[in-house]
Amino acid sequence: MLLVRQSLLQRWSCIGFSSATYTLIYKKSCRNVLLKHHCWKCPAVHSSIAFRKNRVRMSKGRGTGTSRQWKRSLEAISKFSRPHTVRGTLLAAISGCLRAILEGGFFVSKSLLFRALLGVIALILGNIFIVGINQIYDIDVDKVNKPFLPLAAREMELSLAWLVVVISGICGVAITRVCFSRLIFYLYISGLSFGALYSLPPFRLRRWPWMAAITISFVRGFLLNFGVYHATKAALGLRFQWNPIIVFTACFMTIYACVIALAKDLPDVQGDKQYRVETFAAKMGxxxxxxxxxxxxxxxYIFAIVVGLVAPYGTFSRKTMLLTHSCLALLWIRESKRLQPNNKQSLIAFYRSIWNLFYAEYCILPFL
Incomplete structure (x- = not known):
């Protein structure tokens, strides 16, 4: 080793390096060889690099965990809002607005569209408020009947559920108070009140089957359709007047809402009996x-067909009235024949078909 060092010193001296320079280069070369061949790492440098890498990894992990948590919360809120009921409310709002606009023959301005959008948002918020309270006070029953719901499945904290319900109620009331007439505001408040009393103790209107059916029929059948139509007429600057179409819509959809109220408990007999919830299905079979x-x-549906036949010419679009309701009646007969009363999945499909026909009716109503 010493001979190698001396030979190198002689060569580098010829090039012009001093002995001090050579010594410095020699030491650095030896250090690099040690680092390369023995994988030795300076503790201070290594620890600082590892800390930086770990910090980046932790920040990435924290970001990914936060985004996943937000995604799960949004999915839980979406399930909590009961999308099938939101679709029904949305279609009712669109159908009522279109009916009023087609009758008035007015050009839809941007201000009217914005006001209609606010009305739809208020209705959806009211829907979330009502179904949210129902889930909060029916957690134990839903663990048996509807274990897929977010509260029953523990996918959503109770505090978040209350937050969603309170915000939905306050925002919906604020929108209707600021943007619509006093009558619409009172109708909205009464709808929220009946919807809340359906589930809130000590009232719990759902304890009595007839009161539960009347509540659902009144809120989803009459209040929703009458309120949307009246609000649209007021926004157009037109005076509200009862006419055959709005009377038919209110009657037909009120009866339909009663059908939904009766059918909604068909798949839930087991949990209702276990927790002594009195429903028509639990009491009557x-x-x-x-x-x-x-x-x-x-x-x-027969009522709709008869009305289309006996109504004076020009009251309804007779061909649309007869053809559509005849087709829907046939579809309903087919669905009822498919039902297996002892099969829960068949009962769920049966109840889903009622909602699908409900959506179809709202698609027809503006063009009657």
Whole structure:
């Protein structure tokens, strides 16, 4: 080793390096060889690099965890809002607005569209308020009947559920108070009140089957359709007047809402009996309630066909009235024949078909 060092010193001296320079270069070369071949790392440098890498990794992990948590919360809130009921409310709002606009023959301005959008938002918020309170006070029953709901499945904290309900109620009331007439505001408040009393103790209107059916029929059948139509007329600057179409819509959809109120408990008999919740299905039996629901909705379609036949010419679009409701009646007969009363999945599909026909009716109403 010493001979190598001396030979190198002689060569580098010829080049012009001093002995001090050579010594410095030699020491650095030896250090690099040690680092390369023995993988030695300076503790201070290594620890600082590792800290920086770990900090980046932790920040990435924290960001990913936060985004996943937000995504799960949004999915839980979406399930909490019961999308099938939101769709019904949305279609009711669009249908009522279109009906009023087509009758008035007015050009839709940007201000009217903005006001209509606020009205739709208020209705959806009211819907979330009502179904949210129902889930909060029915957690134990839903663990048996609807274990997929976010509170029953523990996908959502109770505090978040209350936050969503309170914000929905306050914002919905504020929108209707600021943007609409006093009558619409009172109708909105009464709808929220009845919807809340349906589930809130000590009232719990759902304890009595007839009160539960009347509450749902009144809120989703009459208040919703009358309120949307009246609000649109007021926004257009037109005086509200009862006419055959709005009377038919209010009657037909009120009966339909009663059908929904009767059918909604068909798949939930097991949990309702376990927690002593009195419903028509739990008291009378599934088969009797199925027959009642089938006949009531079929009678509703027959009522629509008869009205289309006997109404004076020009009151309705007779071809649309007869053809559409005849087709829907046939579809309903087919769905009722497919039902297996002892099969829960079949009952769920049966209840889903009622909602699908409900959506179809709202698509038809503006063009009657």
């Amino acid at each position: 599934v088969e009797k309630v199925v027959k009642m629901v089938t006949m009531l909705l079929l009678s509703n």
